[in-house]
Amino acid sequence: ELKVEQNPLFLSMQEGKNYTIYCNYSTTSDRLYWYRQDPGKSLESLFVLLSNGAVKQEGRLMASLDTKARLSTLHITAAVHDLSATYFCAVGSYSGYALNFGKGTSLLVTP
Amino acid sequence: DTGVSQNPRHKITKRGQNVTFRCDPISEHNRLYWYRQTLGQGPEFLTYFQNEAQLEKSRLLSDRFSAERPKGSFSTLEIQRTEQGDSAMYLCASSPSGQGAMDEQFFGPGTRLTVL
Numbered sequence: 001e002l003k004v005e006q007n008p009l010f011l012s013m014q015e016g017k018n019y020t021i022y023c024n025y026s027t028t029s030d031r032l033y034w035y036r037q038d039p040g041k042s043l044e045s046l047f048v049l050l051s052n053g054a055v056k057q058e059g060r061l062m063a064s065l066d067t068k069a070r071l072s073t074l075h076i077t078a079a080v081h082d083l084s085a086t087y088f089c090a091v092g093s094y095s096g097y098a099l100n101f102g103k104g105t106s107l108l109v110t111p
Numbered sequence: 112d113t114g115v116s117q118n119p120r121h122k123i124t125k126r127g128q129n130v131t132f133r134c135d136p137i138s139e140h141n142r143l144y145w146y147r148q149t150l151g152q153g154p155e156f157l158t159y160f161q162n163e164a165q166l167e168k169s170r171l172l173s174d175r176f177s178a179e180r181p182k183g184s185f186s187t188l189e190i191q192r193t194e195q196g197d198s199a200m201y202l203c204a205s206s207p208s209g210q211g212a213m214d215e216q217f218f219g220p221g222t223r224l225t226v227l
Contacts, residue, residue: 041220096166101154
């Protein structure tokens with residue numbers, strides 16, 4: 001069974017600071033996704049990572065994938081309040097189309 | 112709006128009643144997924160359709176749950192004899208095929224079910 005672990009689960013950071021969220025997964029996969037969820041809302045796709053060494057950036061967020069280490073990171077640069085949300089990583093199962101989600105990282109950016 | 116739509120958005124029911132949710136995927140997407148999300152957790156996969164064929168089911172999908180996608184367009188998820196443990200957000204997602212390994216899933220707003 002594919003297990004996905006994120007850490008930290010909760011993160012409070014000051015505006016302007018940098019931080020990294022980690023996503024480890026237990027078995028081989030060729031697809032990793034990052035989603036954002038605001039309270040009471042659905043999931044918004046942020047990044048799709050499909051190959052070892054893939055790096056994607058959008059604004060203050062940058063995601064990377066190391067398939068050998070089974071690790072993805074979501075790096076936040078110079079955080080702003082608008083980034084406050086829950087961030088999920090999801091890993092595609094090798095034998096099907098289901099996504100296996102981590103528990104999410106609840107991010108709060110404070111002044 | 113061309114995103115995934117779900118109805119109803121909220122449903123309150125009494126234990127033992129049956130409920131049905133509807134999902135309309137993005138029109139050109141032939142893959143459709145159902146997930147369940149409980150408070151403080153990530154979504155959990157329930158089932159997957161390619162066109163009208165149900166190709167994958169999670170063991171979370173007990174015999175009280177059934178999903179259909181007639182004609183390969185909208186899908187319905189029915190829960191029979193609801194239990195309090197069924198209270199959750201039910202999310203539908205869709206994705207196109209033919210993009211190679213992308214399989215990026217686009218989620219709807221969800222149906223929040225409360226079983227009293």
